[in-house]
Amino acid sequence: MKADQKTNKTLAQRISVSLPARLATALDAMVAARGFQNRSQAVAEMIEQGLIAHQQEDGQTLMAGTITLFYDSGKTGLLQELARIERAHVEECISSQHVLLEGGYIMEVVLVQGPVHRLRALTNQILACKGVSSGGLTLTSKLIPQVHGR
Numbered sequence: 811m812k813a814d815q816k817t818n819k820t821l822a823q824r825i826s827v828s829l830p831a832r833l834a835t836a837l838d839a840m841v842a843a844r845g846f847q848n849r850s851q852a853v854a855e856m857i858e859q860g861l862i863a864h865q866q867e868d869g870q871t872l873m874a875g876t877i878t879l880f881y882d883s884g885k886t887g888l889l890q891e892l893a894r895i896e897r898a899h900v901e902e903c904i905s906s907q908h909v910l911l912e913g914g915y916i917m918e919v920v921l922v923q924g925p926v927h928r929l930r931a932l933t934n935q936i937l938a939c940k941g942v943s944s945g946g947l948t949l950t951s952k953l954i955p956q957v958h959g960r
Contacts, residue, residue, distance in 0.1 A: 827853070862951050865926075874923040874957075875949035877933050883916045885941025892939060896920065899932045904957060915943070922947075923957045 829837065837849060846852040865871045881888060896903045902924035909917040920936075922929050926949065933947040 862949065865951055868926065871926050872924065872953060873926055873929065873949040873951060874921075874953050875929065875947060877920040877922055877929075877936060877945060877947050879918050879920075879936055879942050879945030880911070881916055881918070881939070881942040882914060884914045888939060888941040892918070892936065892942075895932070895935050895939075899928070902928055902932055904954065923954050 837852060840846075841849055841852045844852070846855070862873075865873065881892070883889065896906065902922050904921040904923060906918055906920040909919075911917055922932065929947060929949065933945070936942060937945050
């Protein structure tokens, strides 16, 4: 990376935004409630989330994230099926963490990275397993550098 590109990443650019009074008031209330230092920090976070959502529309975009799922550990064959699915997607599944919950349930968080369309397909395949009660995919544009390089 060139020196000027590195410097550019740390520099802020000033923009001007006009808002209706009701939105400015609501923004100030959110800034206070969420503990942002100022409006700029809150607006930057909202823009970041909007950009991540936009990037998810392109199924080829590389993204990192988590698949969180909740399942009944007593369901016959479920643990083996989940392991089979994760092994079949070893390029996307980086690691997983299991947390024991009440009533024989487990919360599993799988760290993933890869093209969005593959991460969605993996999530759908996992969530379709009998015994998985709920779950979802959360993505970010930040990547683990050594995995699925650009």
